[in-house]
Amino acid sequence: MYDFTACIVTYNTPKNDLKKIIKCFQKIKLNFKLWISDNSEKDDLKSFFKEIDDNRIEYIFNNSNKGFGAGHNVVIDKLINSSEISEFHLIINADIFFEENIVEKIFEYMKRHSEIGQIGPKIRDLEGNFSYTCRLFPKPLNLVFRRFLPFKNIVYKMDYDYEMRWANFEKIMEVPILSGCFIFLRVSALKEIGGFDERYFMYMEDYDLCRRIGQKYKVVYYPEVEIFHEHGKASYKSRKMMMFHVKSAIKYFNKWGWFFDKERKIKNDETRERYFKEN
Template sequence: MPEPVNMELTACVVVFKPDRLTVIRTLKSLRQALDSLPPQLVKLTIVDNSPGNADHTWLQEVLGEFPCEIISGQGNVGFARANNLVLGNVGKYHLVLNPDVEMEADALEQALAFMRDNDDCALLTPQAFNPDGSKQYLCKRYPTLFDLFLRGFAPAWLKSSFRKRLDRYEMRDQPANAIAWDPPIVSGCFMLFRGEVFEKLQGFDSRYLLYFEDFDISLRTGEIARIAYVPSVRIVHEGGRAADKGLWHIWQFMRSAAIFFRQHSMKIF
């Protein structure tokens, strides 16, 4: 059995053949955001899914004395299984963080304060922006197959014809600067869980290699606890569409969508 964890906050970042400059910006941002917590109450885990024996000296140089464990050598086991390697060793609060996210200096201070003040919140999602300053929409309503096609693969002219539909799917009708409770689905780029809930859920469903694991865990969280969108927690997320990343990513998107709709209900239109 794992030793009991007395950490206030644990965080996990999964990387695969990482762009070093992007990851360095993320880690510097994370370190700055953690300044309000004593180092002995924080632990970061970086799971490297890259093939072979990757060089991690650059990570250690960035992190310095910051408490961190690097897990590697397992190969590309996928986002879900990689994040689940920390099960049994999560803190009171547990952050799932993409390696392409930068947060404002007070983001975690704001997030943890909200979690402490709201015992019924098991999962927190932030307000997000693209690198150019435009708004990203991390909260979603339950998708149909048509919604996913439009958002991920449709050309701009077709998207414009269904703008109202996409806006509704992305919950753009909700006030951007007001706390919103119980969005059905939130993005996996920044998920702050209450640790006991993440453990109860047994983390992500390992059948998902890439894509839709955040959809699934959002729905499963919503069945047993509450999710909150907290706009005072602000991040910048690079992100990117699966269709822009090549055939392998398109295949993984379709494969994971099939798993998701078999597991949950399918809506075509």
């Protein structure tokens, strides 16, 4: 049994990105298994991973691109349908970089806190700028309509609350939503709720998964460690990615509710009240 397993979904991912993240994994002192789930049109990475020659890393060619969540579900299904492969599973983007002992610290914290189903670290960009990656459950204004609002002051006020900018990000705290670029999960939680909802091709599948985990476990932001994310907010830089984001947001609200979402109101109110009571 592994201490933890991990999966990276690739789609024409630059080999330099993969080299960086693999070097990070190879410094980890825990017993792990890393799968590379490739959604690319061709299995060009097959020879690349043969050259790496690390039996802890396994390449899977999916021969199709059914989406980010579907690529991860190839591995999640293995975990769910097996009696024991690992206690924890890490879903991670290829453009992530982390120093030594980061995963070890998260692993140890999760071992001590069985009530946590998902945990996420502090995240910075490569210049060291802090990223506000904790979220309340979104309203349509936060994800869909804000794109078309011309009033920056209104957008800023919406983001201030939605991105929990009122919180102290130096403290461990329970939150509704964490970033999908680094998702450290308890496998027993996945066995209860299942994997990603494959109706989302790209974007929002992480929100959906996090929300389902939060119905049964705590979702916790853990700033005792930090990682670096290179290509964050791609949907703000590409019209194509923006359209993927909007389409997925529509699917999210069709599933969970647009303007009438009782769970959203309760969870968001509880998050604010808990924070301001403790601080």
